[in-house]
Amino acid sequence: MSSRLVYPSILGLLGLLLVLSLPGHLEADWFDKFNASSEKPVLELYRKVVKYVDENYVDPQLIDPKLMVIEALNAVQRSVPEVLSFATDDGNEVALTVNGKRRTFPLGELKGVEETIPLLSEAYRFLLDEIGSELESREELEYTLIRGLLSTLDPHSVLLTPEFYKEMQINTTGKFGGLGIVISIRDGKLTIMSPIDGTPAQRAGLQARDVIVKIEDESTINMSLTDAVGKMRGDPGTRITITVLREGWTEPKPITLVREIINIKSIQSRLLSDGILYLGIKNFQKQTASDLIAAALKAQKDSKLPLQGYLLDLRNNPGGLLDQAVEVSDAFLEDGVVVTTISSKNKYREQERAKKDQTLSRLPMIVLINGGSASGSEIVAGALKNNDRAMVLGSHSFGKGTVQTIVNLEEDIGLKLTIAKYLTPGNRSIQSVGIVPDIFLIRGMLGEDRIDLFWNEEKVQEEDLKRHFEREIPMTEEEKPRYTVTYLSEDKGKDEAEFRSESLAEDLEKTDQEVRIAKELLLAALGPEIDRKRMLERIGSSIEGVRKREDERISAELKIRGIDWSFAALPPKGTHSIKIVVTAPDPIQAGSEVLLQFQVTNQGKETIYQFRAISTSEFYVFDDHEILFGRIEPGKTAAQRLKVKIPQNAPTLLEEMALRFEDQFGTSYPEERVQLKVKEIGQPHFAYHLEVTDERGNGDGLVQLGEPLEVHLCVRNDGRGEAPEVVAALVNKSGRGVFLNRGRLSLGAIPIGQERCGEFDLTTQEGLKDQHFEFDIKIVDSNLGEFIQGNHRIDMLPPRSLKKMQAVVELRKGEQPVSLYSGADSRSQVLGTLPAGKRLRTKAEDGEFYKVVLPEGGVAFVPRTEAQPIKNGETGAAVKYTYITSPTIRFTELDPYRIVATSNFLLKGEVEALEPVRDLYLYCGERKVHYERFGERTKATFQSEVPLEEGSNRITVFARNADKVTGSTSIFLYQHRPTPITKTEKPLASDNPLVPIVEIQKN
Known part of the structure; x- marks a missing residue:
């Protein structure tokens, strides 16, 4: 194992590293002692990290064992919903709550970083006992503990997990086995930005703007850039076929290349x-x-x-x-x-x-x-x-x-540690x-x-x-x-x-x-x-x-805008006196474009040159604006407007905009603060229904290898506002076993209560490892950021022999509705239900199922035990389709502008879902403060006391249904309203209705 001094980049884990050999080796007496305590040590990787931190970290005074335990468990609670971790104010104890079960861990006696091992080993076992089956992997839990420990040191001491460690090695060597192309995602397509000179890609004639539609037999539709890069890289000398579409070509063309060592040029001359x-x-x-x-x-x-x-x-x-x-x-x-x-x-x-x-x-x-x-x-x-x-x-x-230093902890895992x-x-x-x-x-x-x-x-x-x-x-x-x-x-x-x-x-x-x-x-x-x-x-x-x-270029441009940006040869002899008036709509509506108006009167005896205001605010919309007034003579007034666009998804909030005033000579003017209110508008909330069909195949509604399939998707807006631009994507999770022909839908605007539908197109093919395939559905409004994501697994089932049958069937009598299936097998997807006694026309049957025509169009399958043929009769009834949606979260008992007078606030709300609500968890800033499990209820209330700091506090609540589809919503609570600011009697003239916010006079 070798150690190397490095100077890492600012680009985090993917950064480039400066490397130098490090003399000396690391003693391991206590490390071996802990390893000998069991046949297979718990947290073996964590122990290795602790060893290097203890012996080599640049500043031993920053090694705080208590804080390391607290932050290690904090990292777990941030990544695992069911976990809550609280430390006492004195840092002598940390309480870990997992699914309602609580354990406390005393920290008072921790004197060295090595003493965190037995304590966190115990916490690790507790976590595995309670939620081991919920975790992605035990390794990821250990990685999370290590990340938390290292976060207490400095920003550059990090764990390099396999993906990042490999990328780092490529970056430092400047070479890899590949094709020699720079790629990116453009308009949802995997696009070549440029081929590198002297590489297989350049010799094969690949060009900028070529679209890669296939890598080997796998469609690139909705493939991530990371996945695409990983699939095209490989050992030098190996062959790979990519299929490329170029502007002007009528169809894509396959191109076979042999991978080579690609040397990345770092010099441009x-x-x-x-x-x-x-x-x-x-x-x-x-x-x-x-x-x-x-x-x-x-x-x-x-x-x-x-x-x-x-x-x-x-x-x-x-x-x-x-x-x-x-x-x-x-x-x-x-x-x-x-x-x-x-x-x-x-x-x-x-x-x-x-x-x-x-x-x-x-x-x-x-x-x-x-x-x-x-x-x-x-x-x-x-x-x-x-x-x-x-x-x-x-x-x-x-x-x-x-x-x-970079330490190779295991075959594909590294530690980057600050040592000098x-x-x-x-x-x-x-x-x-x-x-x-x-x-x-x-x-x-x-x-x-x-x-x-x-x-x-x-x-x-x-x-x-x-x-x-x-x-x-x-x-x-x-x-x-x-x-x-x-x-x-x-x-x-x-x-x-x-x-x-x-x-x-x-x-x-x-x-x-x-x-x-x-x-x-x-x-x-x-x-x-x-x-x-x-x-x-x-x-x-x-x-x-x-x-x-x-300066002349700037002055000329500003003159066109009516601003005199001339400068004085000498600073003024006297002092300045100014009067400032700011007006704005009250409230400002989310989604609107508004004008903030600023009026400055020079009440002094000296001309002010290059006068300007610079804004700062915690709300980015009001932050970092420069308002230029220029030259203001004594007794004169200069006015300017600032146009700001409030995002459509902005929450209701009260925010301050601080104004810092300057002139050519850096004269000191008092900073002033303006209160601005933003009022939210209704947001959309998505629910979706999907159905996998094989009407272009054998029509039995079941999936077999090589069959062309369509995935019908309908997206409904159950929210309180329109979704202006909705896009849906189907992301293949089964690799080469599924080929996507159409994986992206532009559904446009979806008004409240309405839905829009479309179809994805795919084929199962050789390379499918299991008797099922998986995909994710991602639906997002690109303007508002509202989204929903769900994972779906479709089982491969034996084909059924259907016979044509033109008839009418009547569903069985009774109180319970009848389930409609996507295929001629009860293991297929349940599309929805119809009331008992309703009639449907049939297309085919196979002895166990009727293939029926739905009133809204499309087909479904009904077990023969649930229906019987009749001679004739009227058909038609509304199908109650199965929709997937995330829980909705509403807050109750809030001030209209979320103003709170105390440092702690009892936040109350309701959560509701179509399916049982699994759980709910709440963050105040980056700190998780509440977790609650609900069992089988589809509607529940919650309350939690949240700690607040002075000013704006972002509170985010997450809720999951039984299938772990997650919904979230955020609010801003404003603690301690500032001293009220005197309002002017009437607003400035404007094209917009403005309410005066502040009049300030300074001498």
Whole structure:
């Protein structure tokens, strides 16, 4: 078993890793002691994880055995509905409730992480005894306990289960056995985005936009991207046939390919004008450094002009192999420290230094970074910046300054554990701060309904992650940006770096503004001394030129919108006095597009320049809006409107929108808060009925191998609002045994109380392993997010010999209704019932069943014991079909706007279903606070005391029926209404009816 130091990416389990060998081995005295206690140790994998955590974790002070037990059991309760886990406030005891049975576990004596093993082993046995049959697998339960334990450490210490461990290995090696295509799901179809040069796919003539309709004998309809990738990858030298449909072809064509080792290129290079070499690194994998050096030397040889400088693009590069990050840095450095790692308990301190044999020419250099640059990218950018080799341009990088090891726990399971911290040259930590650029770029956007001119990092960064490490030393002035430039984006929807791969096929200087700005500044930095500080001095006038150009573009665009964005040469001498009025509809209806109006009066004696408001709110609709007023002269008033679209599925809530006011000179204005009420509208609720038919087969209603089948689906809206756009999908769960010809239905809008129907088309075929096949039905409204999902199993049954029979049968007399079957076998699906005594026309019979024609159309089968032929008579009666639906949940005794004055609230409600309600569980935020089982009742009440924090609290209730079809609903409870805000006497003039919300006057 080997251990390796790694710098993982920000992309979670699928991230790329930086790897370095780790000296030493792990003692295992206590570990062996626990293993010897039984023939087959309980939680064997958990014990291995505990061993490595105990001996190697970077910060032993963060190892809290009590918290580890609490969070391990919390992880179980989040994944298993029947489990509730509560810890006492002092953390000395945790109570575990499973299906109503309660056990308590004392935590007071836990002193080390190894002491969690016997306690959690006992809890594990308790869980298996009570709900073992309900669990997906015992292994998954153990994985969940481990995930909970590791969650107490830091965001990068995680368990790598088989799927992710395999993907990680592919990412770090940069190669795999496959075909050489980039694929995606487009309009529900498995689509080739691009073939990779020099691969089987490219040689076979596959093209971008080709649709893969089959992989071997399996239809790709509704196949997940992960499944498709897994089926096309394989051992080099093996053959695979994919069937492809291309625009202009009349039918799909099968193409057989031989898998090869596919090498993923991590380097993109392009010679720009004026002798600037662009080098983009997507990630750090094997051969990245040598590929980069080769690309640079080739460009130097091919260029008609002498190379003038390097533009190294690390935007959205999540990391990779450590040795490659070091070698890339070394390629541009003559000497100096690249990175320093410090291990747990300071066991060792290791420096990676640049070697003297520099490979590449010493030319001026700019490194491009953004919030997606992490791990290896930060090492390279930090090494080149802090050794004064290159200027850094862009936005703050991700900010992860820790080191991980990858341990192979079992054949296909790994542990990623933080075991060290790293420092960039000068012993500078980038933890939670990132690499700060020398030239800070702000990408400005002026859209029709949205303005972004001021810095707001939308990407998730290290400081946003739970339990992240904090930087121990504050940032120095020297580390802060030297220059800041806001540029007006020419693209309305894409991140500059996100379409880098597209840009390389075109003209980078035209399509990527950040590259264009970087090149302009790099040319301005040319001079005798290739030193970062000197280069930053030389580009000063060019920076001002870029600022002026971009400011003029922004001002010109805003002038068209009636905003004077001119600026003052000098700050004002006096103080400002402003009056602010905000109006909005009261309430705001969910699903509506509304205008919020803002009016600012300058009551001071000085002109205010570039005045703006920036909003923040816990409700994303009201969050992060920029409202620009511009120049306001003394005594004048400026007004602006903000258009917001409230989602149709927005719940009733009272929310605050905080407004922060700024001007050109950063004048401090008090923050103000505005209350906004949102009123929900009725939401749809789906129920569905399905029937598997074989009318194109032998017509016996039973499924046999090779038979073409149709799955009739009807979706009904039982809710309180229309479903505007409903889509249904049938997802095959039986692999090659079922071929889908049509697996997706667009049902359109479904009004309240109405239904829409359609048909899926499939065939059973060789490869079906069992005497049944399975599929999922997924129904969703793409606008509202309302959905229902059900799993179905259809048994294969022997064929029946039907004879034609044109007659009328009368169902038996009695009080109980008669069941209608989908096939001539009582083991087939029950479609619904008809009242006793009703009459139906027959099509055929086989001695045990009548095949009857239903009044609404379609056919069904009735046992001969349940009906008898009659000479004639009127037929027709409404079938009571069997519908599948999730329980509905309603809350009672709520304030109209969910306002609560106390820190605890007794939440009451009702749950109802067509079938017995199995159980109900309730979350307050991420914390499960209630579980209740109902037995055989189809309607029940519930109540639970929920703890509330000040402000908005999201409460989500889940309920399951007997078949575990789950329904859920959420509400927001607003605890402690803020001090009432004075309202204006009359609203501003507007096209919409507005009620004034606030008038604020500040002096």
